[in-house]
Amino acid sequence: MKLKKGIPVIDQGDKLGFWGGKFGGNFVPETLKKPIEDLEILFNKLKKDKNFINERDKYFKNWVGSPTRFIKLENLTKYVGGAQIWSKVVSDANGGAHKIYNATVHCLLAKRSGKKVICGDTGAGYAGKMLSMAAKKFGLKCKIFMGAKDIQRQQPNVRAIKKNGAEVIPVYSGSQTLVDAVSECMRYWVANCDKVAMCVGSTVGPAVFVRICGWSTSQISRELKTQLVDEFGSVPKKLKLYNCVGGGSSSFGFWNEFMDYDKKQCEFIGVEAGGPAKSKKHAAPLTYGSKIGILHGAAQYVNQNTDGQIEETESISAGLDYPGISPLHCFLKDTKRARYTAASDEEALNAYKLVTKFEKLRPSLEPSHAFSIAITESKKFSKDTIVVVNSCGDAYKDRGIIEKKLGRKYV
Amino acid sequence: MSNPISHAFKKAKKENRPALLTYTVAGDNSKKQSLEILKSISKKVDIIEIGVPHNTPVADGSQIQTSSYRAIKNGIKVNDIFKIVKNFKKFDRNKPVILMGYYNMIFRYGENEFLKNCKISGVNGLIVVDLPWPENKKFASKCKKRSIFFIQLLSPTTTQKRLKKIIKDSHEMIYFISMLSTTGGKLKVSSKEILSNYYKIKKINSKKNVVIGFGITEKTIKSLKKADGLVVGSAICKEITNSIKKRQNPVTNVYNVVNRLRNKIK
Known part of the structure; x- marks a missing residue:
């Protein structure tokens, strides 16, 4: 392949x-x-x-509002003490995602x-x-x-x-x-x-x-590429793009324009929903090695039992709570162009706490999964590594869950 | 070796009536009970369709969904379905049996292994709802090699050009979906319109046995009796659900429905 x-x-x-x-x-x-x-x-x-x-x-320009911001998370970068952490604030788009x-x-x-x-x-x-x-x-x-x-x-x-x-x-x-x-x-x-x-x-x-x-979400990476060149003069030598993956629409769009770059220069990291730490259920078919099956008209890696029944998933984030995954991501995984991992509910909540503590940014629970892995891995990266996290949704919709799990002051 | 499905159509034709096909979900409402239902209706039915329940059935309306979820909850597995077919065939050796389901169940089981077990248990035909033409070409020819009919589906949205190609690749039986609907929808087009589409198919190849399904109930069955065969599914599944609700015996109640259906097309 x-x-x-x-x-x-x-x-x-x-x-x-x-x-x-x-x-x-x-x-x-x-x-x-x-x-x-x-x-x-x-x-x-x-x-x-x-x-x-x-x-x-x-x-896209006049109604959706493009480009969405590309910002450096200065405080978070200082706190983590490794790679430079940036965010593409896609939640700026009209409607919030x-x-x-x-x-x-x-x-x-x-x-x-x-x-x-x-x-x-x-x-x-x-x-x-x-x-x-x-x-x-x-x-x-x-x-x-x-x-x-x-x-x-x-x-x-x-x-x-x-x-x-x-x-x-x-x-x-x-x-x-x-x-x-x-x-x-x-x-x-x-x-x-x-x-x-x-x-x-x-x-x-x-x-x-x-x-x-x-084709539609690729607008995200078209904007990002221009913004990277504006900021750094060219596409950085060490670029790492972190994105949560449920069905896979925002991550695919976040990566598409960088597809032809060598993965040593532009690495793609997809973060699936691992579900509650104590639960066996998850929404991470790529990370946990689910087998190929047919779901909603497409062959893909999908959570299923040995009989071919689709299995129930569990995740704090409704947007990632899906047993399957885009065929595009299956393809990117098997061709080894992208790397996939998972963050648990608890890890996503912790990342949300950290990001909101240090920055004027309120990622919803979906991108909080991506932030979790990006923060952990950034510690090990050199200072000239550019980590970009797609903050593809705003936490307004999650206020009920966040209040329940973390308390009022985080809402 | 001739397939008992062909024989069933010949017999119905001789009696100047459409073949009656019934659909029930394997394992609804239990493994044992679903076999009892098949045994009780066998005499009144020409071809038995058995649903392989799947928990993400994108083409099924609420009645068949309810039956499928119930069967899965009661623990039905693909191997149990082969056992049900085998036991049914012990009871009525010549009655043709068709399995109907979604492709993931076959894919997961392995196409060859699935067909091997179809053969052993006595399955005569397969309908795979989400494996359309031309995607189904390879699998259909595997079926043919084992003298199992792969039953192609046609719909009112199928273009004339596509109709011709599918019919050319089809085996002796074809399933025509009466209208744009999931299973169990209310018949929203006239029987005249359905039959006119049906004759378009027959005109391309009159030798194929074409059955009509979707929206067929005790109320509507008579108006379509010119077809080679008629499939009733959701109406039967609904009867099982109602029987359970009323704490009545689904076996007798389903028999009564099937008996009435049969009398309407005599």
């Missing part, structure tokens, strides 16, 4: 949509074959269309295809919130599928979704989290694909959704 240079990773899949010959694909009911093919044709055409790209960039890029592009595609309704899944509520914002902006009706457990633990985002005029459909099946929300959203699409567009909230799902999402 080999990663090619000079070709975007999203376009390195084969005819059937498999990366490295075995990750991804289109394991979907026959009914979805046609709408998926239609979307593929549209996307392949538009991503080469200058007008469309200009339109995307216009909305990277999910806005994918949502915007899906709404633009839906408009072009003449669809008037868009449906989407959400875990932490960010994908749902952003889709509801974009849908409102572009005049589309919007339905958001969300696990009942997530609705309870991510109330601020649920309120935002409703305020944007979207309908929140609670999902009571299975573990009542993201995995069930994605399933239910796909079911809704199966039954309504003639009139409704679907947005998959991460770089997961049938191949075209993986590609659209990766």
Whole structure:
């Protein structure tokens, strides 16, 4: 299995949509074959269309607000006493997280295809919130599928979704989290694909959704590359990019522009959700060696039992609480371009405490996982090593959990 | 060697009626009870479809989801399903059995190993909901080698060009999904429209036995009786759920539903 240079990773899949010959694909009911093919044709055409790209960039700049900040975490760097720790504050983006890029592009595609309704899944509520914002902006009706457990633990985002005029459909099946929300959203699409567009909230799902999402979030690394050159004169000789990985949309977007650099110069570190320290359950299929399976239309490493039933996950962060992982990350793992590890719930909370103590930055529980590993590893790095952590979400949505776990003063 | 599925269609045709296919989930509501249900309905049914329960069933509506979760909770494993088929075949040797499920269960088990056990236990056909054409080409030919029918699915969204290609690669039986829906949806299109799509398929190759499924209940079955075969699934799963709620015997209740279905297409 080999990663090619000079070709975007999203376009390195084969005819059937498999990366490295075995990750991804289109394991979907026959009914979805046609709408998926239609979307593929549209996307392949538009991503080469200058007008469309200009339109995307216009909305990214004026509405999403690009570029998001790239800042040095001076105090944290001093405290850790190793590498320089920087952050790409993607939570600056309109709505407070990277999910806005994918949502915007899906709404633009839906408009072009003449669809008037868009449906989407959400875990932490960010994908749902952003889709509801974009849908409102572009005049589309919007339905958001969300696990009942997530609705309870991510109330601020649920309120935002409703305020944007979207309908929140609670999902009571299975573990009542993201995995069930994605399933239910796909079911809704199966039954309504003639009139409704679907947005998959991460770089997961049938191949075209993986590609659209990766193409959209790559805005993050395009900005970062420019910012690095502005700051250091060129891309630093020792650059390490830390990002949390649930489905994998923000990390893929954070790394994409640096793909062709040697990994000795630009190393990618993906941090999965290890779950509570004392629990056997986790949401870290790459770290803990889960086997390949099929989930939501794509072959990927996925938590499952020997019989092929998808296993329940556990994580304090709803956004990472997913048993599978993007085929793109499976591909980056097996080609050894990226390295993956996990942080536990407790480690993420500690990192949150540290970051908020030293900096004017409030990463949500998802990027707190990435901060945890970045802080630990930075201690060992030389002072000319540039560590960048993608702070891809804001902690406002987590205030309930943080208050419960850490006390009022941390909210 | 001829497949008993072909024989079942021939027999139904001779009697001038569509073949009746029933779908129940293996292990619903227990391993033993699901076998009892199959035995009790066998005489009234032409082809038995057995669902391999999966806990992330993206094409199933709430009825089959409920049955699947119940069966998994009660501990059903793939090997138990082969045992159920084997025991059922001891009871009714010639009744064709089709397993229907999601690809991950087969993938995890290993395609060859899965097919080997299908053969040993007496499975005659397979429907894999999320392994569409052309992704299923290799697996379908493996099935053919073992004289197990791989049953291709067609949907109202399947284009004419694609219809032709899939039908060309199909074995003797084809499953037509009546409408845009998950299983158990209310029939939202007219039977006339469904049959017109059905005849489009028959026109491409009249020799294939085409069954219609999704949305078929006691209320709707009669209007589609011109088809080669009709599949009822969710309506039966619902009956099991209701029986449990009312603390009644699901075996008798399911038999009664199947009996009524059969009488409507006599």
